[in-house]
Amino acid sequence: MFSRRHFLIASGSAPLWAPGVSRGAPARYPFTLGVASGSPRETSVVLWTRLAPEPTKGGGMPAGAVAVRYRVCADPAMRRTVRDGLFVTSDADAHSVHVLVDGLEPGREYWYQFHLGEDDSPVGRTRTSSRKDAAARLALASCQNWQSGRYAAFADMAKWAPDCVIHVGDYIYEGGVSPLGQYTRDVGGGRKKTFEVVRQHDGPEIVTLWDYRNRYGLYKGDPDLQAAHAASPWIVALDDHEVDNNWAGDTPQDPWAQTPLEFQVRKAAAFKAYWEHMPLERPPAIAGVDAHLQLYGAYRFGPAQVCLLDTRQYRADQVCSDAFPRGPSCEALQDPARSMTGLAQEAWLLGELARSDATYNVLAQQTWFAPYRYNAPPAAPDINTDQWDGYPVQRQRLIDAMAQTSNPIVLSGDWHCAAAMRIHRDPADARSPRVGHEFAGTSISSDCPWADSVHDAKDANPHAAYVNGERRGYVRCTADARTWTAEYRGVADPRDRASAVVTDAEFRTRDM
Numbered sequence: 001m002f003s004r005r006h007f008l009i010a011s012g013s014a015p016l017w018a019p020g021v022s023r024g025a026p027a028r029y030p031f032t033l034g035v036a037s038g039s040p041r042e043t044s045v046v047l048w049t050r051l052a053p054e055p056t057k058g059g060g061m062p063a064g065a066v067a068v069r070y071r072v073c074a075d076p077a078m079r080r081t082v083r084d085g086l087f088v089t090s091d092a093d094a095h096s097v098h099v100l101v102d103g104l105e106p107g108r109e110y111w112y113q114f115h116l117g118e119d120d121s122p123v124g125r126t127r128t129s130s131r132k133d134a135a136a137r138l139a140l141a142s143c144q145n146w147q148s149g150r151y152a153a154f155a156d157m158a159k160w161a162p163d164c165v166i167h168v169g170d171y172i173y174e175g176g177v178s179p180l181g182q183y184t185r186d187v188g189g190g191r192k193k194t195f196e197v198v199r200q201h202d203g204p205e206i207v208t209l210w211d212y213r214n215r216y217g218l219y220k221g222d223p224d225l226q227a228a229h230a231a232s233p234w235i236v237a238l239d240d241h242e243v244d245n246n247w248a249g250d251t252p253q254d255p256w257a258q259t260p261l262e263f264q265v266r267k268a269a270a271f272k273a274y275w276e277h278m279p280l281e282r283p284p285a286i287a288g289v290d291a292h293l294q295l296y297g298a299y300r301f302g303p304a305q306v307c308l309l310d311t312r313q314y315r316a317d318q319v320c321s322d323a324f325p326r327g328p329s330c331e332a333l334q335d336p337a338r339s340m341t342g343l344a345q346e347a348w349l350l351g352e353l354a355r356s357d358a359t360y361n362v363l364a365q366q367t368w369f370a371p372y373r374y375n376a377p378p379a380a381p382d383i384n385t386d387q388w389d390g391y392p393v394q395r396q397r398l399i400d401a402m403a404q405t406s407n408p409i410v411l412s413g414d415w416h417c418a419a420a421m422r423i424h425r426d427p428a429d430a431r432s433p434r435v436g437h438e439f440a441g442t443s444i445s446s447d448c449p450w451a452d453s454v455h456d457a458k459d460a461n462p463h464a465a466y467v468n469g470e471r472r473g474y475v476r477c478t479a480d481a482r483t484w485t486a487e488y489r490g491v492a493d494p495r496d497r498a499s500a501v502v503t504d505a506e507f508r509t510r511d512m
């Protein structure tokens with residue numbers, strides 16, 4: 001993956017050293033985590049790398065400031081330079097590099113590379129967005145538990161090289177290390193299933209900034225994840241596992257195990273490390289133990305406007321327990337003050353939808369938006385209150401707004417289960433008018449122990465055209481003047497990074 005410039009001995013033909021050849025001294029190659037680009041706009045993009053010779057041991061760079069050179073070229077051979085500069089980073093930001101390159105042309109490819117001393121990073125390809133593009137190719141990804149699979153899905157995504165990758169969270173998992181090999185787990189209904197830990201986390205559950213940095217160092221060392229970053233710009237929003245399972249706002253899932261103050265300190269560390277490892281435009285604002293990370297925003301890809309949402313940071317806590325599936329409905333769910341996005345983000349979203357002239361109006365966000373019941377009617381529905389089923393009043397407000405726009409489409413992740421669903425005006429009544437569509441991606445690698453529960457309940461959810469929790473993978477979305485196509489790519493063997501990846505199902509909005 002990496003290159004060092006070759007220095008030849010004048011008296012001989014053999015290189016003094018060549019790429020990947022150790023000379024006995026510890027490797028000090030700093031670009032071990034690859035390169036990335038993100039937040040593609042009409043004339044700008046963010047370029048990312050991090051200097052980390054020892055990525056799972058604190059990074060390995062000496063304290064202090066370092067100037068990293070970057071180049072942006074018009075060709076993959078890196079001959080026609082269109083931008084060139086220095087970026088100064090330091091240990092205060094884990095030697096991460098975030099270069100906002102502007103003044104670019106809309107809707108075209110660029111290639112970029114970083115240089116430090118004798119070392120060159122891999123070359124990345126990126127692409128500015130353009131509202132004039134006739135079509136858009138967008139990959140939807142989420143949930144890449146290191147321990148439960150390798151990243152054949154990312155290798156396949158890199159080959160496709162979409163205009164943008166939309167990652168809706170669970171980029172890392174916070175859990176501790178599990179024993180390698182197969183284990184059996186109760187999956188409900190008296191059934192058991194076998195899962196496998198194929199590679200291990202680097203230590204116990206992560207809590208401190210040091211821990212979070214090393215966990216990103218572990219995940220981002222994966223060559224297939226690096227290839228997907230190097231192939232396309234990404235837009236990213238975190239979900240729960242980048243901090244802690246099922247957290248909401250300032251509330252941890254397990255308030256008996258961590259005090260609110262401990263959780264706030266932990267969240268600030270998690271946000272800082274997320275920023276340090278993602279091609280984001282803005283760092284978190286951290287004041288004392290209060291941390292805020294601006295992630296939601298609007299992007300335009302040809303006929304599609306994508307509003308990327310943040311449904312963790314501002315959400316009201318789950319009510320009536322977030323155990324799954326939750327039993328008979330509780331009054332608190334109907335409280336109109338509870339929301340998934342917070343009021344400011346909702347006002348922003350409604351404004352974007354009202355102003356939009358796009359053919360497709362996409363809400364890219366974390367959890368399933370359409371309802372899903374796990375028991376048959378007419379009983380009160382058993383639901384997952386961590387998803388939009390736990391926030392039905394705000395969901396209805398958004399559906400009412402989406403009904404006024406052209407082709408609303410929701411993209412989601414979180415549940416490790418692929419789904420293609422119709423969104424109805426009354427979302428629980430499939431006979432009410434259809435407003436739009438939801439395409440939920442499965443996980444890149446995370447297991448879905450509740451797959452049988454989802455499959456068994458499909459007939460009780462007539463708005464669901466497709467559910468599949470058995471396969472790992474991602475969704476290829478193509479938007480053109482005629483239709484939105486969602487192609488569900490499935491990994492044949494998640495243990496094998498060279499696994500075949502095939503199309504399991506394909507849906508077009510004009511046919512649904």
Ligand code: FE
Pocket residue numbers: 142143144169170241414415416443446
């Ligand atoms: Fe997940």
Ligand code: CA
Pocket residue numbers: 169170239240241414415
């Ligand atoms: Ca999640």
